Amino acid sequence: xxxxIEYKNFYIYVPLIIISFSLNFYIGSRGVYPVDTFIHYDNGxxxxxxxxxxxxxxxVHGFIIDYFQAIFFKIFGNNWYSYLIHASFFNVVIxxxxxxxxxxxxxxxxxxxxxxxxxxxxxxxxxxxxFLDLHSSFFSLIAIYFxxxxxxxxKDLFWLFASFFLCMAFFSKQVPAAYTIFGLSLINFYLAxxxxxxxxxxxxxxxxxxxxxxxxxxxxSKQIPISEFILQIFLFPQSIGINRYDTYExxxxxxxxxFKYIHLIVLIILFLNFxxxxxxxxxxxxxxxxxxxxxxxxxxTTMIHQIYTKNQIYIFFLIPILSGFLIFYNNSTKLKYKKxxxxxxxxxxxxxxxxxxxxxxxxxxxxxxxxxxxxxxIRAEKIHKNLKGLKWISPYFHDPKEEIxxxxxxxxxxxxxxxxxxxxxxxxxYSSLLNEKLYSPSRTYDLISYPxxxxxxxxxxxxxxxxxxxxxxxxxxxxxxxNSKYNINDRVYNYIPQNCFKEEKxxxxxxxxxxxxCNELK
Numbered sequence: 049x050x051x052x053i054e055y056k057n058f059y060i061y062v063p064l065i066i067i068s069f070s071l072n073f074y075i076g077s078r079g080v081y082p083v084d085t086f087i088h089y090d091n092g093x094x095x096x097x098x099x100x101x102x103x104x105x106x107x108v109h110g111f112i113i114d115y116f117q118a119i120f121f122k123i124f125g126n127n128w129y130s131y132l133i134h135a136s137f138f139n140v141v142i143x144x145x146x147x148x149x150x151x152x153x154x155x156x157x158x159x160x161x162x163x164x165x166x167x168x169x170x171x172x173x174x175x176x177x178x179f180l181d182l183h184s185s186f187f188s189l190i191a192i193y194f195x196x197x198x199x200x201x202x203k204d205l206f207w208l209f210a211s212f213f214l215c216m217a218f219f220s221k222q223v224p225a226a227y228t229i230f231g232l233s234l235i236n237f238y239l240a241x242x243x244x245x246x247x248x249x250x251x252x253x254x255x256x257x258x259x260x261x262x263x264x265x266x267x268x269s270k271q272i273p274i275s276e277f278i279l280q281i282f283l284f285p286q287s288i289g290i291n292r293y294d295t296y297e298x299x300x301x302x303x304x305x306x307f308k309y310i311h312l313i314v315l316i317i318l319f320l321n322f323x324x325x326x327x328x329x330x331x332x333x334x335x336x337x338x339x340x341x342x343x344x345x346x347x348x349t350t351m352i353h354q355i356y357t358k359n360q361i362y363i364f365f366l367i368p369i370l371s372g373f374l375i376f377y378n379n380s381t382k383l384k385y386k387k388x389x390x391x392x393x394x395x396x397x398x399x400x401x402x403x404x405x406x407x408x409x410x411x412x413x414x415x416x417x418x419x420x421x422x423x424x425x426i427r428a429e430k431i432h433k434n435l436k437g438l439k440w441i442s443p444y445f446h447d448p449k450e451e452i453x454x455x456x457x458x459x460x461x462x463x464x465x466x467x468x469x470x471x472x473x474x475x476x477x478y479s480s481l482l483n484e485k486l487y488s489p490s491r492t493y494d495l496i497s498y499p500x501x502x503x504x505x506x507x508x509x510x511x512x513x514x515x516x517x518x519x520x521x522x523x524x525x526x527x528x529x530x531n532s533k534y535n536i537n538d539r540v541y542n543y544i545p546q547n548c549f550k551e552e553k554x555x556x557x558x559x560x561x562x563x564x565x566c567n568e569l570k
Contacts (some may be wrong), residue, residue: 066141068168072136076176081415086476092117093480108217139172155374166368187217211255213346224353231345467523525561
């Protein structure tokens with residue numbers, strides 16, 4: 049394994065970079081699902097305007113991605129391409145890191161290349177744009193890769209990077225990262241004791257500690273109350289998560305059939321490890337067994353999250369990654385037909401990559417566009433020049449022209465109003481298009497984004513919303529939800545009485561609330 053990095057492999061990195069970047073860059077512009085597509089668009093730009101997560105807008109998940117997007121906007125400009133570059137960059141990182149690990153495990157260059165190309169197709173392109181679950185999963189995967197590197201090369205220092213990236217994953221989105229943190233921490237503690245090497249645990253703990261110190265200094269520098277941070281990142285999400293688990297029904301389909309190819313690969317890995325275990329003395333002391341523990345842990349933690357999440361399936365990137373480890377274990381056996389097993393898993397990986405590329409990249413199922421004719425999309429620069437490169441079509445309208453017309457009407461309304469105003473919308477790009485603060489109190493407006501009436505933290509959010517209005521001397525609240533049956537009570541009236549507003553409804557798709565004098569807002 050001393051040849052884990054070879055200069056002759058550098059020529060492979062170039063096509064991998066080109067494939068992984070250009071593929072995601074192209075796929076990400078093919079249609080939108082507003083609530084998911086733009087979840088970090090305005091929030092990244094708001095940071096450049098001086099807003100701070102937690103303090104200026106309510107977050108139910110971490111803020112790492114918002115700050116990453118702010119960096120990409122700062123470097124590449126306030127435009128759609130900067131948004132795509134962000135996601136495409138991460139697709140490159142995961143693809144190259146996967147190739148590096150495959151070569152570290154002495155899988156030959158051709159097989160490593162094919163597996164890495166499959167990763168490039170099945171990793172970030174399912175979304176194409178920055179998304180919470182993907183960042184959390186891929187930061188966790190990077191942590192897994194660092195821990196494997198620490199084991200293979202006997203470099204305890206790399207446990208520090210593993211725990212650091214687990215923290216990055218957690219503050220992108222708490223789950224699935226929390227599951228991986230729990231599993232990998234148990235393995236780290238086990239290895240430190242079993243090997244009688246305290247440095248394994250010390251470096252792992254140090255990585256997390258360094259991140260937490262940096263986080264504490266960040267909170268101080270941005271004057272974010274720690275109590276508010278704990279509430280929005282830990283307490284409120286926990287109250288949501290408990291309810292989701294209680295109401296979810298496990299079935300044979302959503303546990304087994306939906307992930308049958310992943311399960312098949314894992315079963316073969318288990319079988320190969322069992323064969324080696326039978327013929328190898330002290331197998332539980334081997335590096336292969338330690339790697340097995342880590343990769344199976346990542347499989348289980350990612351699978352648990354996917355089964356219980358109500359988002360679209362996105363974890364098929366596990367197929368080429370697990371296939372690489374299957375080949376690694378197959379190479380460790382003395383089976384007569386091990387070449388056949390390798391060819392079988394490569395063929396399975398190719399088949400599933402083609403299958404899920406069609407479903408998620410071509411048909412764009414993750415963004416609910418599989419029943420939409422994407423060829424009818426319209427250039428989004430018709431909305432604004434900053435959206436140049438995006439081909440607009442969403443599942444909300446059969447005719448994208450109608451949707452674009454409504455978006456532009458709302459834009460003109462906002463542009464004419466020179467007063468401080470608040471915008472509530474799943475179309476989370478108006479602040480960046482207007483280059484002004486729009487004081488949206490929440491990152492998104494789905495069912496779990498902020499505390500609703502009759503929930504534990506309702507009163508906290510009510511005061512939070514009122515404070516934003518009063519502190520910034522807001523004159524109007526604009527609500528824009530085309531073709532959506534949103535509940536105005538859940539947005540505003542449950543928190544602030546209706547007599548505090550004068551309603552104006554220009555059409556069926558948006559509402560303007562003029563703020564008038566009332567006791568609650570004095």
